[in-house]
Amino acid sequence: MRVLILPLGDFIDRQRRAVMRRLGVTCDVARLSGTTLLLRRADGTSTTIDINGANNEPDGNAHQLLQQYDAVLVYGDGRLNATQGNTRFANWVKFSPCPPIVYHRVTLTQQSLNATDVTLPSDFPIRTVNASSLPSSAEADAFRLQTNATANGQALKTAGIRVQFTRENRQAYLPTYHIGETSPFDFTPVWLYRLDLAKHSALGANGEILATPISEDLAFPTDAFVAYRYRHTYWLPSHSAFGFGSLPWQLLEPCLDFWTLYGLKLAGVPVANDVPLVFCIDDALTVPTDLSYISSYADWGKVAYTTYEYLAQFYRRTGCVTVCGLFTGGRYNRANEPGEGQKHWDLVMRNRRWTGSAWASLDSATQSWIQQWHQLLLREHRHGLPCTIHDHTIRHRQNRVWSSFTRHSDSGYAYAAPNNVPKRRAQIYIPARGEPPAGAVEVQGVDGERYYALYPTDATRADYFTGTGETITNLEMMDYYGARVAWESAVAEMHALGFPDAHGGNENRLIASPNFLSGGPNIWRVLYEIGYRAVRTMYPHSNTTLTESEFDLNAIPLRREFSGLRFFDSQYFDIGAATAGTIGLYATAGSQHAVGVLGLDLGGDITGIWDTDREAAARRAFRRMVGHLTHVWLACGGGTYLPTFHPPSLTCADTSDPLRRFDVSDPNLRFNLLVELYENMAVVVELLYGYVRFGTVADVIGAQARYCEGL
């Protein structure tokens, strides 16, 4: 299939190429320079095409070019307050015959049409905008998706609306807007175009409303639309031009968004590499540190257990895997970092929780829920809730020496007491050739070569080995064996808790790094050896919560891979504090709520009316929250990010009916974030069948490997 993409601007050009490479769509790329198209074909050849004047009209150069393709995708940089070259491509609606053309973010102002010599056909039903005195001049013909004219914000967070899809007869919350007012990127104010409904009716089969906005807090005019087909052309909301990673790496992120994928579907462009989605929960069995946001610990247990039961059922219905990172280390009474906290072992085996300053026993009702919850994780480990190590006591800290480390003594482990194994880096390393010198230990170096580690042969040799006891002094995480001793204790704890393996089963070998610490080569090698194939961390390195003298000292490679272990960046899905929980959508007192944590307010359009028009404010906050988080999860399918979620963001669920859906008439505005998010994503997956699916960690690893191979 021959596909032509037309990205406007350097930044969009790089992003679109990354997206197409991620999806395995081979395409030619045409850049616009003045009135000339600079065509770069997939085979590496180039040419220039004049599309000025008659050359941009039917049978001209542009028309002849487009007829060589099966689909054409226009990724504009449109904004209402400027005349822009992307408008020139709108003239192609007049071409016949012509392959399908998908338009994203094209400027349809009278000023830009005049400047680019574009005359739209008389039956073209999308209303053009007079941009002479924005915003008021535009309001007759387009709809501004915010209640004030000036506030600046992130449109992917504030332009989430409920969309009705006509062909599929489905509804979903999605960030949706056609064009910015002043920004060529994802910044507000943003607008939806509107239709001339009389022209639309007259078009008959040549015009089709593909998607419409559903009025909630905003009353959309009847002629506002989301997606429209005019003859062979599809007019869709803007593609996303916003990445999540730190600036240096954003060039390399394939920024996926719903409307790009929906455009490919409409144009019939298949993808070689589809988008697998998984979800991840850190500290997967926990209780809030206090009862700020929920009535009792037993109620919490009920909410959490019922939600996880739902996640297990959701897997059976959809195939969606939720990787559960268990907070290990409690078996050995190691301290949590940073700050103390309850571990999985504390809750399940010791029946105690951490209050923030002391240990307290669980009441019997809470204990019962915790035990049921743990049993559910054991049952579902090989299904929808694979459990892995998420150890806040060891963490991925490379540059660390334990003055005292407690290991285990379970039988069947190479590094358990009483085995005497190395614990520190040797004094001398020589290439491993021939017979090893007496007392040498063979290790693999960071360069992949084998070495003999030579330890002292005098009385100080014992300082380099663990001895036979469980308590080890001066254990070095920088040393391969030191790291192995430490991590094997976490594996043994998972086994002692009843899990058949410590790495999420065969298809979900993901370890979630606490606080996103990056670690180093020996930690990565050990993680690979104990069964992991991927780490969710941050790149190129993260040293969160460490002092400079403790920093990890190695960078994650450009291709996000080290000796078979792959690395993923992290994206938060919490709507409150990771340990205490959340108020829910919003409250005038406190800051742990979705509006504050996610940044959903736009110039006070939620916070300013919360006490005077609660229903509008709540609807606004809810649609923005679900739309934005759905977008972020979908973007994670690009293969460079994975989700980060902490269970206390479920404290806003209804304790009497934990799975109850959001109801704006509920005075307490209770909702279950994961239920709302998963159900919305289930619709998205259905809408994008063939392009997006729920998958496993192995699927995401495969997607990343294919994407990074060409870097």
Added chain:
Amino acid sequence: MSLIGWLKGNRLVDVTAQDPLPVQQQGAITTRTADTLLVATTTVTTDANRDLLGSTSTELPTLDNCMPYRKLVWFFFRAGADSTTYRVLARATDPNGAPLSTGWQEIVPATTLPGAANSWGRIEIPSAGDGYYDQYRIEVRRTAGNNYALTSKIVGVR
């Protein structure tokens, strides 16, 4: 007698240096002599010690596992002409990946980054001789004017 043999001209012959197993090449044999090690956009500021990854923590490398490369080639495009210096630090690690010590060897002292606004540049590291260092830290610092974007690609040459 070899344990492995093959039929050559209706005669069973041992596998030797003179009679290797007959094989057919499957696919093209490619030998990579250069690898992309970094592609990054950096906002050039007046911060001391800011590297191409945006980090001001002096112990963190910009590039790691570079021992296979005798030279790095740093291509860049600078959006601004504002006066800027760059500095290149390097060091070796032990087989565990740990630097032999803290600190760095300064292989290029603070030097003016060449080029005008919207211009391209190419710098070889080291400028003469071979590198083979394990880790590099490449810092950029604006000394006058305004912040601007510096887009870099670094290739390791074996």
